[in-house]
Amino acid sequence: MTLRKLVTLELAYRKLNFLLAVAAIAAAAATFLLTGALLKSNDLGTEAMVTAKVEETGREMDRLEDEMRKSMKGLGFNIYVFPEGQDLGEVHDQGYASKTMPEEYVDRLANSKVVTINHLLPALTRKLLWPESKRTIILIGIRGEVPLAHRNPMEPLIDPVKRGSIVLGSELHQSLGFKEGDKLSLMGREFTVSKCHPERGSKDDITAWINLAEVQEMLDQRGLINQIQALECNCTTVDRLAEIRKDLLAILPGVEIIEVGSQALARAEARMQAGVTAARQLASIKAHRTQLRAKLESLAELVLPLVALMGVAAVGVLTLLNVRERTPEIGLFLAIGVQSRTLLAAFLLKAVATGLAGVLLGVPAAALVLTALRGTLFHNHGISQLVTPSQVAAIVILLPVFAAMAAWLPSFWASRREPAEILRHD
Amino acid sequence: MTDALLQISALEKRYPTKWGGPVLALCGIDLTLRRGDFLALRGPSGCGKTTLLHCVGALLRPDGGKVLIDGIDPYALGSSARSAFRAAKVGFVFQNFHLVPYLSVLDNVMLCALAGGPRSHLETQARDLLEKFRLSHRLRHRPSELSVGEQQRVALVRAVAGGAKLILADEPTGNLDAENGGILLDQLAAFAADGGAVLMVTHDPAASDRAGHRRNMQDGRLTAATNDSDAN
Numbered sequence A: 001m002t003l004r005k006l007v008t009l010e011l012a013y014r015k016l017n018f019l020l021a022v023a024a025i026a027a028a029a030a031t032f033l034l035t036g037a038l039l040k041s042n043d044l045g046t047e048a049m050v051t052a053k054v055e056e057t058g059r060e061m062d063r064l065e066d067e068m069r070k071s072m073k074g075l076g077f078n079i080y081v082f083p084e085g086q087d088l089g090e091v092h093d094q095g096y097a098s099k100t101m102p103e104e105y106v107d108r109l110a111n112s113k114v115v116t117i118n119h120l121l122p123a124l125t126r127k128l129l130w131p132e133s134k135r136t137i138i139l140i141g142i143r144g145e146v147p148l149a150h151r152n153p154m155e156p157l158i159d160p161v162k163r164g165s166i167v168l169g170s171e172l173h174q175s176l177g178f179k180e181g182d183k184l185s186l187m188g189r190e191f192t193v194s195k196c197h198p199e200r201g202s203k204d205d206i207t208a209w210i211n212l213a214e215v216q217e218m219l220d221q222r223g224l225i226n227q228i229q230a231l232e233c234n235c236t237t238v239d240r241l242a243e244i245r246k247d248l249l250a251i252l253p254g255v256e257i258i259e260v261g262s263q264a265l266a267r268a269e270a271r272m273q274a275g276v277t278a279a280r281q282l283a284s285i286k287a288h289r290t291q292l293r294a295k296l297e298s299l300a301e302l303v304l305p306l307v308a309l310m311g312v313a314a315v316g317v318l319t320l321l322n323v324r325e326r327t328p329e330i331g332l333f334l335a336i337g338v339q340s341r342t343l344l345a346a347f348l349l350k351a352v353a354t355g356l357a358g359v360l361l362g363v364p365a366a367a368l369v370l371t372a373l374r375g376t377l378f379h380n381h382g383i384s385q386l387v388t389p390s391q392v393a394a395i396v397i398l399l400p401v402f403a404a405m406a407a408w409l410p411s412f413w414a415s416r417r418e419p420a421e422i423l424r425h426d
Numbered sequence B: 001m002t003d004a005l006l007q008i009s010a011l012e013k014r015y016p017t018k019w020g021g022p023v024l025a026l027c028g029i030d031l032t033l034r035r036g037d038f039l040a041l042r043g044p045s046g047c048g049k050t051t052l053l054h055c056v057g058a059l060l061r062p063d064g065g066k067v068l069i070d071g072i073d074p075y076a077l078g079s080s081a082r083s084a085f086r087a088a089k090v091g092f093v094f095q096n097f098h099l100v101p102y103l104s105v106l107d108n109v110m111l112c113a114l115a116g117g118p119r120s121h122l123e124t125q126a127r128d129l130l131e132k133f134r135l136s137h138r139l140r141h142r143p144s145e146l147s148v149g150e151q152q153r154v155a156l157v158r159a160v161a162g163g164a165k166l167i168l169a170d171e172p173t174g175n176l177d178a179e180n181g182g183i184l185l186d187q188l189a190a191f192a193a194d195g196g197a198v199l200m201v202t203h204d205p206a207a208s209d210r211a212g213h214r215r216n217m218q219d220g221r222l223t224a225a226t227n228d229s230d231a232n
């Protein structure tokens, strides 16, 4: 007769008590695994959503980048060429370059074979006091488009201002009361107003345009200009400014080149914006999923201790019922000299066996539920993704220990009973 | 008194009660049993018979006096050692048999192994004893499958299987018919004749007549037997 045999035979004899305790442990085991699986499934779902969003964003950014390349090529862009040694800070500050360069530069460009340039507009710009009207104006001498030698014929972009004609910005013609056809005098020269621009809300409103040659004469800067505007340049690469600089500097060494706002730039801007929006969406997805996980976690925090408590309570109560039912047996064992600790060991061994049986039932039960609800509750994740071997190992070890702990109190009480007290009631 | 198996002197036991004073269950019991003695103890209900058996059987610490079994005072031992002592020296037989329902006859007899008794040869010994008590055809049966007479005989085999020389029997024939009671008493007598000692509590005059010695008990004291042939 051994302890193991005693425990085994007793288990088989009082099946109902044993099965109820096993069911309680199995429920605890399955709940533990399923709760963990639910959390894991949520995490995997989040991961997948984030990965998908990142991939989608990446694709979208690539698409935008690609589009941008195409648009940059198709749309063209505008540059300014300033004289050698010109401080660009000054250009941004006062709106024009104070240094000058030979007007012949524009012809050199026009006659070169730079394919990246489409329209060339030379100009000489100065801010000065209009002595006759006592007004500060911006005076721009323009020559109109310089035809490109290798690309004739070209439609002219801007009407050239003829000699003796003047074009006025809105502020000027409105405040001074000029209209088209009026005659006026500027620095001692007579001009006929050929055009009055409507209001543009920019420096153009205080600008007067006249023929380039006349400005050169009036300012005593014959054959000089201070800027060349090149419109709708085309480039094949994304780093177009570098490309065009290379081309232009080969012809006009030392000049300063800057790019001004274009549609292509706006598109690049949009692409940036798309990236920012995607990042914001990603953050929102993450925040939402984190919230969901927190909810699941708090549910788990509620359910797990409850189930554990119920399991422990069930095992404790069932053990108490069992040892009470076995009172005469316990009296006999103690009377014939079985040690209290041997009895305690028998009860705890039974509890551990119950725990093991519960786990053995609970783990496959959890697996069944996982398989059955795979599509609905677990986002189609497989068991191996949701349950780790260490989790199974943990409950295989911990639940029998918990069962033994739950059985401890009634077992201890039973093993310490007075046999004389029990047997007296025979 | 070299062959004295049990010596009791001035044994006293009081039960404290919640209402009123303590119950004096034993007051000054003196008794000696030698190997070969079979003593029947009679007395009215509540006179302290079971209390005496428990005190003698190292189950219930007396409040005064001394118990010596084989010259050893079990109450001088720690509780664990006393358990081991019980296993080795004392066999109990109860009115209700106290067989473990889920164990076979053989396993019930071999329960003493759980009490730290000898394990080697235990099964052979148990089989031999069951054979002697004419139970060998019942080895694998559960107690519920036996007649009450057979159940009590199994209980007796269990009491002696651990090697005990002193048997304490509380109303062993109380649940048996005359025939089965007779068989059990024969076996108790045979055990005593074999060099053991039996202290049997009984209400049954027939049972007490089978014993070699008889004592009466009244209010926690031993008195002369009605049909006196005192063992002391």
Ligand SMILES: Nc1ncnc2c1ncn2[C@@H]1O[C@H](COP(=O)(O)OP(=O)(O)OP(=O)(O)O)[C@@H](O)[C@H]1O
Pocket (backbone or CB within 6 Å): A424, B015, B016, B017, B023, B024, B025, B044, B045, B046, B047, B048, B049, B050, B051, B052
């Ligand atoms: N645990 C206890 N607490 C209080 N009184 C007790 C206790 N155990 C026994 N008694 C009392 O001690 C006395 C002796 O009891 P005991 O059981 O020894 O009697 P008994 O002779 O065996 O009786 P019966 O023939 O009915 O079995 C009784 O009066 C009983 O009420």
Ligand SMILES: [Mg+2]
Pocket (backbone or CB within 6 Å): B049, B050, B051, B170
């Ligand atoms: Mg009694």
